[in-house]
Amino acid sequence: MVNKNKVEMKSAPGRDKVEVLGETFEPGKPEGEEMGKWRQKLESRQEKLKYLETGERYYYSKDWYGSEKRKNPA
Amino acid sequence: MAEEKKLSIDPATLEMIEKANSEGVSTAFARAEVMRPCPIGAEGSCCSNCAMGPCRVPLPRGRTETPEEKKKRRGVCGATVETIAARNFVRKIAAGTASHGDHGREVAKVFLEMARGEAPGFEIKDEQKLLQLALELGVNIGNRSNKEIAIDVGKILEADFSRQEGELVFLKRAPIKRQEIWKKLGVLPRGIDREVSEALHRTHMGCDQDYKDLLLHGAKTALADGWGGSMIATELQDIMFGTPAPVASQINLGVLKIDEVNIIVHGHEPYLAETLAVVAQMPEMIEYAKSNGAKGINLAGMCCTANEILMRHGVPIAGNFLQQELAVVTGAVEAMVVDVQCIMQGLVEAASCFHTKIITTDRRAKIEGATHMEFDEHHAVESAKAVIKAAIDNFPNRRQNVRIPDYKTDIIAGFSHETINYLLGGLFRASYRPLNDNIINGRIRGVAGVVGCNNARVTHDDVHVTLVKELIKNDVLVLETGCAAMACGKAGLLVPEAAALAGPGLRSVCEAVGIPPVLHLGACIDNSRILIAATAMVKDGGLGDDISDLPAAGVAPEWMSEKAVAIGQYFVSSGVYTIFGASWPTEGSKEVTDFLFKEMENLYGGMWGFETDPLKIAKMVIDHIDKKRKALGIDKARERVLYDMAMRRELEAV
Ligand code: SF4
Numbered sequence: 001m002v003n004k005n006k007v008e009m010k011s012a013p014g015r016d017k018v019e020v021l022g023e024t025f026e027p028g029k030p031e032g033e034e035m036g037k038w039r040q041k042l043e044s045r046q047e048k049l050k051y052l053e054t055g056e057r058y059y060y061s062k063d064w065y066g067s068e069k070r071k072n073p074a
Numbered sequence: 075m076a077e078e079k080k081l082s083i084d085p086a087t088l089e090m091i092e093k094a095n096s097e098g099v100s101t102a103f104a105r106a107e108v109m110r111p112c113p114i115g116a117e118g119s120c121c122s123n124c125a126m127g128p129c130r131v132p133l134p135r136g137r138t139e140t141p142e143e144k145k146k147r148r149g150v151c152g153a154t155v156e157t158i159a160a161r162n163f164v165r166k167i168a169a170g171t172a173s174h175g176d177h178g179r180e181v182a183k184v185f186l187e188m189a190r191g192e193a194p195g196f197e198i199k200d201e202q203k204l205l206q207l208a209l210e211l212g213v214n215i216g217n218r219s220n221k222e223i224a225i226d227v228g229k230i231l232e233a234d235f236s237r238q239e240g241e242l243v244f245l246k247r248a249p250i251k252r253q254e255i256w257k258k259l260g261v262l263p264r265g266i267d268r269e270v271s272e273a274l275h276r277t278h279m280g281c282d283q284d285y286k287d288l289l290l291h292g293a294k295t296a297l298a299d300g301w302g303g304s305m306i307a308t309e310l311q312d313i314m315f316g317t318p319a320p321v322a323s324q325i326n327l328g329v330l331k332i333d334e335v336n337i338i339v340h341g342h343e344p345y346l347a348e349t350l351a352v353v354a355q356m357p358e359m360i361e362y363a364k365s366n367g368a369k370g371i372n373l374a375g376m377c378c379t380a381n382e383i384l385m386r387h388g389v390p391i392a393g394n395f396l397q398q399e400l401a402v403v404t405g406a407v408e409a410m411v412v413d414v415q416c417i418m419q420g421l422v423e424a425a426s427c428f429h430t431k432i433i434t435t436d437r438r439a440k441i442e443g444a445t446h447m448e449f450d451e452h453h454a455v456e457s458a459k460a461v462i463k464a465a466i467d468n469f470p471n472r473r474q475n476v477r478i479p480d481y482k483t484d485i486i487a488g489f490s491h492e493t494i495n496y497l498l499g500g501l502f503r504a505s506y507r508p509l510n511d512n513i514i515n516g517r518i519r520g521v522a523g524v525v526g527c528n529n530a531r532v533t534h535d536d537v538h539v540t541l542v543k544e545l546i547k548n549d550v551l552v553l554e555t556g557c558a559a560m561a562c563g564k565a566g567l568l569v570p571e572a573a574a575l576a577g578p579g580l581r582s583v584c585e586a587v588g589i590p591p592v593l594h595l596g597a598c599i600d601n602s603r604i605l606i607a608a609t610a611m612v613k614d615g616g617l618g619d620d621i622s623d624l625p626a627a628g629v630a631p632e633w634m635s636e637k638a639v640a641i642g643q644y645f646v647s648s649g650v651y652t653i654f655g656a657s658w659p660t661e662g663s664k665e666v667t668d669f670l671f672k673e674m675e676n677l678y679g680g681m682w683g684f685e686t687d688p689l690k691i692a693k694m695v696i697d698h699i700d701k702k703r704k705a706l707g708i709d710k711a712r713e714r715v716l717y718d719m720a721m722r723r724e725l726e727a728v
Contacts, residue, residue, distance in 0.1 A: 037319045038493070038501075039317060039319065042202060048205050049205055051202065052205065054502065059209075060210075
């Protein structure tokens with residue numbers, strides 16, 4: 001899914017054009033039972049694991065412990 | 075003449091009470107008028123733990139007792155009123171923990187059967203949650219199939235019920251400081267069953283007779299519920315049935331349909347309800363309904379089962395706990411299908427006045443006079459078909475006295491921790507940061523969990539709704555579960571438009587994110603989601619390093635069940651100020667009550683409170699939130715100033 005996102009070229013100060021992530025919302029308005037179902041946007045196991053590493057980073061990322069950043073993580 | 079107590083604020087409920095009374099149908103509302111609560115039992119001053127009793131040791135009414143009188147307040151065995159009140163309190167916690175634990179154990183059993191291919195009606199619906207648990211529990215993922223991973227996950231969690239030593243696996247999810255507090259106090263639960271069993275042993279005649287020690291074990295037992303049985307149930311249900319995400323539906327008795335087969339599914343454990351939700355849509359079942367004169371099949375929920383299938387399928391809710399008999403009184407319900415917990419025996423008597431079939435489905439909860447059709451998870455679809463067919467067969471038996479109240483309200487439900495995280499931060503950086511930031515800048519004053527039951531001793535839904543309206547007006551974001559969420563749903567508070575009733579700060583945040591000011595997080599078992607949300611707020615930073623530092627509080631204003639006491643105690647033991655309404659079960663002992671209301675704060679950072687007036691409860695919550703804001707140094711609103719170029723130039727010129 002990550003690869004399918006729009007990428008835009010923007011000019012950055014001191015550099016030429018840089019690639020930035022474009023809009024990530026989907027067109028239209030979801031309706032019916034599918035309205036709020038966001039989890040199936042993550043399709044492959046790799047995407048799901050990646051999401052956990054960022055979304056639940058306090059538990060599953062080695063370089064982030066939020067307010068509890070300690071030498072010995074929980 | 076004393077003013078007559080209003081029975082409910084819900085017009086559908088009042089209409090059906092009136093119908094029941096005019097048709098001579100007995101309901102909890104009418105029974106509560108004639109069956110007054112025993113004043114000695116209500117204050118926790120009655121012990122029936124041995125055959126030398128029951129011993130009644132009530133507090134003198136209307137005056138302060140003398141020290142001599144206090145000395146005499148003892149049972150035959152010499153047990154003091156403190157011991158008796160604490161034992162009764164701990165037994166309630168044990169019963170509540172056992173109920174949630176048994177729910178969790180049953181979920182773990184079905185989960186393992188599903189993973190081994192022995193329960194063909196079930197599958198893994200949320201791979202991501204499975205992977206999350208695998209990471210957390212150290213289960214190898216690699217290229218293994220989901221079912222292989224699920225077997226390992228299921229076995230580890232199942233072991234939490236019978237573990238004799240060590241500690242429950244999910245305790246590690248709590249903030250580090252919280253874990254250290256538990257360790258220091260010696261309240262890290264070992265196994266769920268072990269703590270329940272020890273609680274019953276300690277409270278046996280002639281065993282633990284130090285009220286503080288009893289209450290310490292009560293805290294440990296309750297933690298085995300919140301971070302054990304309840305959390306296991308929630309997590310495994312999410313894997314099997316899907317982690318809830320926002321879904322639109324409707325609530326109240328008006329969701330019943332005059333021309334369809336109405337089936338109400340009531341209770342707590344979701345497997346049968348999940349299967350019914352799928353089977354009710356099968357063309358063959360709809361055809362069968364039509365062949366019996368109905369236009370279709372209308373499935374609706376009641377109590378916590380309702381919350382489960384609402385969140386995952388958008389199935390409408392017919393009502394909360396005190397509306398169960400009233401659903402039958404409509405005369406439009408072909409079958410009320412029940413499993414475990416909060417099912418009134420009075421349903422059978424009410425159903426005898428109509429054509430409604432009360433169908434029990436769980437081996438652990440049969441009711442005399444009801445039809446028993448045991449649910450077999452190995453043949454889930456067949457079990458569900460048999461139940462639906464029985465309901466359809468009953469459609470032609472409808473009698474003349476059918477009346478469905480014309481009241482139903484739109485709701486949005488399904489705000490799991492995962493969904494809140496996603497809604498606030500997005501797919502690439504899911505986060506609680508915007509919530510924490512808005513609490514720090516003062517737009518959101520704090521967070522309140524308003525949960526729990528209905529209670530026939532207070533005006534139905536009134537305390538919930540009045541309290542929650544007052545909280546959101548004061549910029550307190552409200553998280554809800556159980557019958558509390560349903561009360562607010564009926565009052566129109568679970569939709570984004572309800573932001574109009576919120577204070578300007580909370581309103582601006584709700585409008586920016588597109589969420590209601592009152593978030594529906596699920597069934598009572600899902601109070602564990604509130605623990606996780608609170609932990610996520612701590613871990614995101616800026617609001618202290620423990621749950622007890624958060625500007626947050628919990629309330630169960632219309633509680634009635636023993637499960638509520640277990641829930642309340644696990645919130646208190648997790649650092650949350652928790653207020654109960656309706657009645658307080660240790661009022662007979664000042665020492666025990668003071669320990670729960672005051673001393674517990676020194677131990678756990680959270681303590682109990684009691685108040686029946688919803689506006690006074692709101693004040694207690696807000697005062698506590700303000701106290702925590704002050705301690706965090708965020709008591710003055712600090713709007714972030716975004717500098718434009720002109721302002722920058724001005725700055726540079728200085
Ligand atoms: S345990 Fe003691 S207080 Fe309780 S019933 Fe027996 S004698 Fe009475």
